[in-house]
Amino acid sequence: MNQHSKHHSSGHLLARYNLWTWVVAFLLALILLWMLFTGRGPSTACCGALTETPTASAMSDDQAASTSDFSFSASNSGLTSSGDGKNIAWLSQADKLSNILNDENLLIQGNDKNVVLSGSVESEAIKQQIGNDAQAFFGSGVVVDNQLVVGAIDESTPADAPPATIKLYFDSGKTTLPSDASISLAAIIDWLKTHPESKAILSGYHDPKGDRALNEELAKERAESVEDVLEDAGIDDDRIDKRKPQSVDGGADLAEARRVEISIE
Structure with missing residues (x-):
């Protein structure tokens, strides 16, 4: 009988403990929800x-x-x-x-x-x-x-001399004009506008290594990007001469193989 009473008492205490555990957990959940909705958490x-x-x-x-x-x-x-x-x-x-x-x-x-x-x-x-x-x-x-x-x-040299040749350097594999292109081309554009008899000469350069046809096409597209800027500025297409892409020397700086030169003729 004593052993049975002990088991009964322990089970009763465990049940009460579990009950209070759930009550406390429920109250904490309510408090957290209140803090969340009131912005006090x-x-x-x-x-x-x-x-x-x-x-x-x-x-x-x-x-x-x-x-x-x-x-x-x-x-x-x-x-x-x-x-x-x-x-x-x-x-x-x-x-x-x-x-x-x-x-x-x-x-x-x-x-x-x-x-x-x-x-x-x-x-x-x-x-x-x-x-x-x-x-x-x-x-x-x-x-x-x-x-x-x-x-x-x-x-x-007369004061009314054409601007010097401009070099624009492109990122590797890209045809997007460099950020300073409009500034660099300003003198060229001004000259072409005030001297209708003159022409812009565009010369694209490329790396001697790799696929020659692909390199030449990239140099050509870079020159066309410059041509677009000149045409947008009001320069007629027949006053823009794009020369055949040229390969740089093998020992040249790689940046030189990504340039387009713009000169006045």
């Missing part, structure tokens, strides 16, 4: 933190876009610009550019991300020095495309 801090992230991201995008329409042109006689330049750090010291552009034939054009340095210099050393000075002035956040032409400067 830990989810508030979590969600609040999450909602702040896109706001910061949106601000960054706005700041990046605020200077995207900025462009400028500078020579030793001064600088002209358009667009919002309030976030351009170097703009307040633009007068120092005249020290870099110490010859009237030197020109820098670009935006807040990319600039093109053009003109003629007497030696490779001068070209490199001017390029280095320009990079130091603009800072590492700006890409300087040094397109200075090395050669003796002909003082007898």
